[in-house]
Amino acid sequence: MFAHDFLEEAAHHNALLQVHPYTKLLLGIGSIILVLLTPNYIVPCILAITLSIVIIVVAKINLKFYLKLLGIPLSFAFISAFIIIFLSEGVTEIWSLQLFPWLTLTITEESLNQGLHVFSRVFGGMCALFFISLTTPMTDLFGIMKKFKIPDLFIDLSMIIYRYIFIFMEKTRQIYLAQHMRLGYTKPREAIKSFSMLFGSIFITSWDAGENLIHAMDCRCYNGKYAKMITSNPVEWRSLSAVSLYLFIIIGMILWTSG
Amino acid sequence: MQMHPLIELKDLEYAYPYSSPALSGISLRIQRGEKIALVGSNGAGKSTLLLTLNGMIRPDRGIVTFHGNPVSYDRASLRKIRQKIGFVFQDPDVQIIAPTVWQDVAFGPVNLDYTDELVRQTVHNALHNVGLEGFDKRPPYHLSGGEKKRVAIAGVLAMDPDILVLDEPTSMLDPAGSEDIMDLLDELNHQGKTIIISTHDVELAYLWADRIVLMEKGRIIASGTPEEAFSDKELVRRARLKTPILLELSQELGSRGMKIAETLPRTVLDIIRIIEQNHHGSICLSSNGYGTIHVGDVDQISGPAIQTILARASYDTIGVMGSRAKICARQWGLTPDISYAVIDKCILQAMNGRTSLILTTGGMISRVFERVTVFNQTNNRSIPIQSLIKSENSDDLPGV
Numbered sequence: 001m002f003a004h005d006f007l008e009e010a011a012h013h014n015a016l017l018q019v020h021p022y023t024k025l026l027l028g029i030g031s032i033i034l035v036l037l038t039p040n041y042i043v044p045c046i047l048a049i050t051l052s053i054v055i056i057v058v059a060k061i062n063l064k065f066y067l068k069l070l071g072i073p074l075s076f077a078f079i080s081a082f083i084i085i086f087l088s089e090g091v092t093e094i095w096s097l098q099l100f101p102w103l104t105l106t107i108t109e110e111s112l113n114q115g116l117h118v119f120s121r122v123f124g125g126m127c128a129l130f131f132i133s134l135t136t137p138m139t140d141l142f143g144i145m146k147k148f149k150i151p152d153l154f155i156d157l158s159m160i161i162y163r164y165i166f167i168f169m170e171k172t173r174q175i176y177l178a179q180h181m182r183l184g185y186t187k188p189r190e191a192i193k194s195f196s197m198l199f200g201s202i203f204i205t206s207w208d209a210g211e212n213l214i215h216a217m218d219c220r221c222y223n224g225k226y227a228k229m230i231t232s233n234p235v236e237w238r239s240l241s242a243v244s245l246y247l248f249i250i251i252g253m254i255l256w257t258s259g
Numbered sequence: 260m261q262m263h264p265l266i267e268l269k270d271l272e273y274a275y276p277y278s279s280p281a282l283s284g285i286s287l288r289i290q291r292g293e294k295i296a297l298v299g300s301n302g303a304g305k306s307t308l309l310l311t312l313n314g315m316i317r318p319d320r321g322i323v324t325f326h327g328n329p330v331s332y333d334r335a336s337l338r339k340i341r342q343k344i345g346f347v348f349q350d351p352d353v354q355i356i357a358p359t360v361w362q363d364v365a366f367g368p369v370n371l372d373y374t375d376e377l378v379r380q381t382v383h384n385a386l387h388n389v390g391l392e393g394f395d396k397r398p399p400y401h402l403s404g405g406e407k408k409r410v411a412i413a414g415v416l417a418m419d420p421d422i423l424v425l426d427e428p429t430s431m432l433d434p435a436g437s438e439d440i441m442d443l444l445d446e447l448n449h450q451g452k453t454i455i456i457s458t459h460d461v462e463l464a465y466l467w468a469d470r471i472v473l474m475e476k477g478r479i480i481a482s483g484t485p486e487e488a489f490s491d492k493e494l495v496r497r498a499r500l501k502t503p504i505l506l507e508l509s510q511e512l513g514s515r516g517m518k519i520a521e522t523l524p525r526t527v528l529d530i531i532r533i534i535e536q537n538h539h540g541s542i543c544l545s546s547n548g549y550g551t552i553h554v555g556d557v558d559q560i561s562g563p564a565i566q567t568i569l570a571r572a573s574y575d576t577i578g579v580m581g582s583r584a585k586i587c588a589r590q591w592g593l594t595p596d597i598s599y600a601v602i603d604k605c606i607l608q609a610m611n612g613r614t615s616l617i618l619t620t621g622g623m624i625s626r627v628f629e630r631v632t633v634f635n636q637t638n639n640r641s642i643p644i645q646s647l648i649k650s651e652n653s654d655d656l657p658g659v
Contacts, residue, residue, distance in 0.1 A: 012398070139359050139398060163358050166400040212353045215315060219346045219354075220367040220414065221338045227357065227365035227378070229396070 006065065011137040015060040020235040021140045027243045028132035034247065035124040038254050041116040044124030047250060051127040059135050069130060077122035085115035138162050143230040156226040164209060171205050172198065263327030264288040265422065265453060271311060271321035281307040282318065282477045289455065291421075294448050296464035297457040298488075299474030300499035305457035306349070308474070309424050312455070313344040342371060345415030349427040351407035352399075360386070360402075360410050361395035367418035385417035389443060390582035405436035412443070422453040429463060438599035439585075441467055446581050449622065465489060465503035466525060466600065473498045486523040505530055528603045531610070532638060549640070550575065550609040553616045554627050555647035557584045562591040568647070575613035578605050580627075584618045602630045609642045616647070
């Protein structure tokens with residue numbers, strides 16, 4: 001239930017930590033854009049597989065952890081693709097089954113294409129997103145936001161939110177365990193009651209934390225400013241050119257497969 | 260003309276809404292360079308009193324003066340006071356507000372409108388001071404309790420306060436972590452900072468503080484040296500505390516007819532001395548006489564040099580004093596035997612015929628020499644103490 005810090009934990013220990021965030025973002029965001037531009041399902045699949053290999057082999061993310069992570073969005077994508085394949089209209093019929101007099105499941109070439117397309121897009125897009133979140137810690141992203149001139153208010157807020165996520169998750173875990181030890185989740189009715197109590201206490205905790213935050217900031221002469229850290233290694237040409245080459249190859253593939 | 264006390268509290272009264280008074284009739288003078296411990300049970304008003312010092316709580320009645328001027332509660336003056344009086348919360352998770360260590364320590368300096376260069380410099384120095392170099396990019400949830408506490412202290416140090424106020428600095432730490440923090444506070448006090456802590460750990464307060472302020476139900480019931488404050492059993496009972504074990508021991512020894520000196524014992528060393536005086540000489544001086552205390556300056560010795568010295572000479576005990584020395588020891592792969600109250604423990608070792616090595620930095624070296632010399636003079640002893648560098652230069656390595 002509380003796998004919250006695993007993503008950040010992994011990001012802080014990945015082998016690409018020292019690579020400049022620009023390079024990693026270029027690869028991640030570039031891949032997402034290319035996935036959205038491709039008209040077929042082959043290129044996104046290639047993208048997804050190559051990115052996964054990069055995540056596991058180069059960034060040295062634990063394979064089991066990665067597959068578990070990927071399983072969550074892919075199961076949703078699989079169900080959606082399944083429905084699209086059976087229910088969307090098409091001309092060339094491949095297979096059909098009359099389940100009830102009023103419902104016929106038909107797979108057509110077009111629907112199959114469309115289903116695979118949706119699935120592969122989700123697959124590719126998720127791999128690209130996971131690449132970013134598994135190799136770039138949030139703290140690096142805050143520095144990037146500052147460089148891209150995103151308003152301070154937005155960055156400050158997200159930094160505070162980021163800081164407190166961990167505190168609240170820890171609090172939630174403690175309360176949840178305390179409820180569990182006193183058999184709070186044994187019956188369904190009981191579970192609903194316990195769950196609502198959990199949220200109630202978290203709300204009060206967060207209210208308290210907010211007041212404490214203001215005191216802590218006041219104690220240190222808060223004057224509307226929040227320090228930003230922009231320290232990364234310089235952009236490395238080797239990794240940057242490798243990323244650019246990869247993106248060019250993908251573009252080439254898109255052009256080639258779409259004729 | 261008499262100097263103004265650094266902070267003076269006069270007849271403070273304060274009550275939280277809908278509850279009984281948290282502070283009543285509080286008057287206290289705090290002088291520059293003091294080490295004060297507020298000691299009392301839970302709910303005695305310690306934290307509330309500390310929060311009035313930097314204007315976080317405005318007392319209902321009474322005045323707080325800082326450098327002789329009454330504190331005013333407008334935004335600009337509060338900012339000035341809070342820069343000069345650094346407050347470290349009990350729970351570091353409350354105090355650490357930024358997603359990385361560097362950003363958190365930089366929070367104060369940035370809000371004080373330092374230039375970027377100065378911010379970098381002060382943050383670097385503050386982290387250096389508390390022994391957390393290289394932790395810049397670490398997120399706080401990855402740190403241990405002691406490290407979080409250090410980050411919190413660094414965040415306050417970065418604003419260069421004259422006074423450090425710490426609410427229960429050791430309440431969430433393991434014993435070794437607490438000793439480290441108390442050693443750090445000693446070091447900061449040595450650098451000229453006035454330090455005020457609250458605690459209900461009587462042993463810790465008894466050993467560490469220059470002055471103890473006992474509190475009970477929002478009132479100060481005693482203020483004086485640790486010996487004075489804890490000697491009165493009635494006061495200690497009223498404050499829901501207990502007598503420090505060393506004091507109790509000496510009281511019990513005294514009641515059994517042992518001669519106890521004017522000054523009550525504060526350390527194990529003092530107790531040993533009392534027993535020895537009654538014993539007319541050392542309890543049992545080992546055949547080779549006193550052990551030597553060697554003092555090394557980590558700024559002047561390199562890691563390999565220490566390793567060769569350690570390989571050639573054998574020390575029974577290695578003590579490390581101060582954060583910088585601790586960092587060096589860690590880098591050199593040394594595991595110190597003592598990291599708190601180092602000098603006293605090494606004198607104890609020396610009296611028992613064991614040699615010891617104290618690694619420390621700069622001004623603390625003279626402190627070690629001073630302490631041992633004073634001890635020798637007052638107790639008519641001759642514990643030898645020598646600097647590691649000198650003995651190395653004269654090629655007369657100790658213990659070889």
